[in-house]
Amino acid sequence: MYIAASRSPDLTTTDPRALPRRVPANVVALGVVSLVTDVSSEMVTAVLPLYLVLGLGLNPLQFGLLDGLYTGATAVVRVLGGHLADRWGRLKAVAGFGYGLSAVCKLGLLAAGSSVAAIGVVLAADRTGKGLRTGPRDALISLSSDPAALGRSFGVHRALDTVGALLGPVAAMGVLAVSLGSYPSVFVTSFCVAAVGVLLLVLFVRDRPGAVDRVAVSSRAALDLLRRRDFRRVTLWAAALGLVTVGDAFLYLVLQRRWDVPVAYFPLLPLGTAAVYLLLAVPVGRLADRVGRWPVFLGGHAALGVALVVVCGPTAGPGLAVLALALHGVFYAATDGVLMAAAGPMVPPELRSTGFAVVQTGQAVARMSSSILFGLAWTLWGLRPAVFAAAGLLAVVVLAAAVARPVRP
Amino acid sequence: MRRLLFALLGSVLLIGAAVAFTVQARQSVAQDGPAAEQLTLEPGQLLFRDTGTGRVSSVSPTDPGGARRSSALVCDRFAAARRTAVCLAARPGALPAVTDVLVLDSTLAVRHREALPGTPSRARVSPDGKVVAWTLFVTGDSYAATGFSTRAGLYEVETGRLVKTIEELPVFTADRRYFAADVNYWGITFAADGNRFYATLGSRGTTRLVEADYGRYQGKVLRENVECPSLSPDGTRVAFKKEVSDGVWRLAVLDLASMVETELAESRSVDDQALWQDGSTILYGLDDGVWSVPADGTGGPRLLVENAASPAVTG
Structure with missing residues (x-):
């Protein structure tokens, strides 16, 4: 019945070059x-x-x-x-x-x-x-x-x-x-x-x-989806990671304040992220197919954590600002589509759309909550302590998610 | 093959329609208004922005419905006092938005130009003509992705000193320094001495009236729910808009000595920084016109100039 799900374990051993060459x-x-x-x-x-x-x-x-x-x-x-x-x-x-x-x-x-x-x-x-x-x-x-x-x-x-x-x-x-x-x-x-x-x-x-x-495809079947252990775990872990993810705007704000980016150029910062995302989306996706999607997904979050440490680190050379933006692009390339690729095989084909919507919604709601919490932490403690706290929490959750490995392989 | 043909045909039609609409819009914008005249800041005029053409125009305050003269100067916001005027003009097609702050002399010639990020919101000149102040809407530095914030700045005409944002102004509320990450200022108004000024401080969902000393660069909170203050010529009262429900503002006047608030006779929602025409009359822009209402809460609103906004009185 669940061809995709039952097949996925052996796929890591498959030579990727054996895949159809065309998208x-x-x-x-x-x-x-x-x-x-x-x-x-x-x-x-x-x-x-x-x-x-x-x-x-x-x-x-x-x-x-x-x-x-x-x-x-x-x-x-x-x-x-x-x-x-x-x-x-x-x-x-x-x-x-x-x-x-x-x-x-x-x-x-x-x-x-x-x-x-x-x-x-x-x-x-x-x-x-x-x-x-x-x-x-x-x-x-x-x-x-x-x-x-x-x-x-x-x-x-x-x-x-x-x-x-x-x-x-x-x-x-x-x-x-x-x-x-x-x-x-x-x-x-x-x-x-x-x-x-x-x-x-x-x-x-x-x-x-x-x-x-x-x-x-009854609503009953959709609810049963959450009873599937692997699907439930990937949804919860994705949401948990979303909860400790610092929103884009915050990272750009820190960058702007630290490097004193002229305000006129502020809206250009997201373009830096987007350019890296654009360049890396395909190679990182292929890497995820080869080495496993969950490690790459976690690697993306680790990149965000490093970016946070870089923007609040002891030195502020111009190269570090570029590095932080690049790492933010890596974060997107390694998380956005890769999560869907990781969750896909866990959901039976006839419930795929429901399953994706649930995972994405969990992540979106978690990220919204994280923005509110981070905003609060920023107001209470100031920007740098808030960023360091977020980076620390992110590291803890990434490590826990690596140990839990909700996605096999 | 057939699908490709359909796709091509459909796309060409749709993009053609978009291009046609855009070109037609260009032609209707490019239509010329009346011939431009040389305007000055000589006393006895009511200057304003003609909302049809965007050009700074002038009428006589005693006959505001009479003949209007138009300059060639195109602005989104305009203000004047003594021998100084300010024009805020958004650069067309600039993304992210950029506003040209033009500091003008008494012949409306550009003395100084400052290009700042954002969209024009408010403009004022201090009564002595020495300080030009403005508020711009900016996007992108709020943490809600589609959030907006305001940035209020000022420029000293004689020294050329520029304060891009007064966000760093130390503000005290009941002798304690107010700290918040989300501080926004808007609607600066100066007193006749060119030193005391008032502005709205927005933070954590509340607006506050701040009274500040420019020389000492320090301010204090006077009152809540006061936006876009405008100081009376004698410096004793502040006309402002207060929010009565979400997105609905009423004009009111606050007596600074007694802190007594008087609601004005305008019952519609006004989203503008009011202007004192004299010690007893308030001017404001609403529904594509400049209106006047007595400052003591009596009488009723009167339409002064049609198709006009950003009033400025010379005298």
Whole structure:
């Protein structure tokens, strides 16, 4: 029944060169869809503050407060979307609905005008679309791939995704330059780009092959998933690691303060992380296929721990700032897709989308809690003690997770 | 093959639509307004930002509905006092956002230019014309990924001293130094001596009115729920906006000696830093217009100038 799960133990001994050399077409198609969609969404993210303040004359301080609320709401939607996709046996349709919803929201921003409530609703719907599609999409990637090459498949997808995220702000700048600062043009262009993404999904992405056994995909079966010891353990360990993970913005803040990065360049720091992530996503994914996904996943967290020590260490040479950013990129390359590759074989194919949604939600909620806790520690103790405490906790949890080895091999 | 053709066709159509929309937007933006005139800061004018063109324009305060003269200067925020004016202009298409802070002389010629990160929010000139102060919205240094924060700074016109942010200002509340990682300032207003100033301190979900001494560089908290203060010409009262519910602000005036607060007759939500036209009248921008309301809570709001924002009175 669980072919993937039962096969995985012998796969470490398989010579990786025996794997199919080509990345599955479906994975590439999903990667291109993500690339195009990320161009669209990052365009809007880049101009949203300007639009709210200058275009609409709103006070953007109001919007930051809603952020936590959205994260909580998308967590529920994510699990629901993942499960419905499994239940109906329609991964592509649910993912497509998520992509479509986010696309329409770009026009919704125009329609919302200057109403704070309406903009809040549109942004929430946009996030809902993102939450809905993630589980089914990652399930499609894993079901389209040879179980022994999951790391590589997720690496290829995440690399393409990151290219889109890097191109988005550039596209937004181009549109603003050509239109002489017209925000509606950015939203309309963003919608058109997102629509191209949906079109590519409809035309080139295949739903998972084979008929689905309806009995196996009841909500009961989904709940039974958590009874599976290996799945439960990987979910809990991923969440535990998420709980001691310092959020991106904090790391960039420390970097900015320590090295006195001019504030104008502050938004460029994430680009450093993204560039390293882009370069390493595929090689690190392949490495995970070869040496085991859990060690690589833990290695990524160790890289983050080292980055934290570097940014708060005794010396502050410019090389160390670059090193910290590079390590942060390694952290992403070794954790984001690799976790999916690690968890994939533990979930029966017909519950893959539900399973991924559960793992991702656990991690997302844990990371949100960690941000709140870290913010608190920072306020109480100051930045450096808080960072050192976080690095210490991270080291402890990584060691414990290495001993526990919830993923075999 | 067929799929490829469909994909190509669909993408070309969609991207074509986006390009067409963008180009059409460019043409509608590029339309010219009235011919530009040379404006100065000579007394007896009501200057403002024309919201249609973004250009700094002028009317007579006694006949605000009358003929308006427009300069060539395009700003997002504008303020003036004595022989100094300030213009905050966001650079179009700059990502991350950059704002040009233009310090202007009495002929609105640029004396000094400072490019700072962020989006224009508030602008003020001290009554003696010697200090220019501003607030910008910035993204990215808050730990909620989509969070915003504000950064308030100032520039001494004569010495050229720049304070990019007043975040480091030591502030005391009941004789104890206030410490928090999330300190934000916005809405600076100076007294006639060019030394005493007021600003909003936002931290841990609360806004506070801070009174500060620029020379000693130290401040103290006066009161909670006071945003965007504006000091009266005689230096005894502060007009401000207070939050009555989430995202809804009312204009009020605080008497600094008695700490008695008077709500003004404007019942709509106002998100602006008010301006004292004289000792008894408050000006503010709302719904694409500049309005006035008596400072003692009597009377009612009156629309002074349509399609206008950022009022500034010369005198």
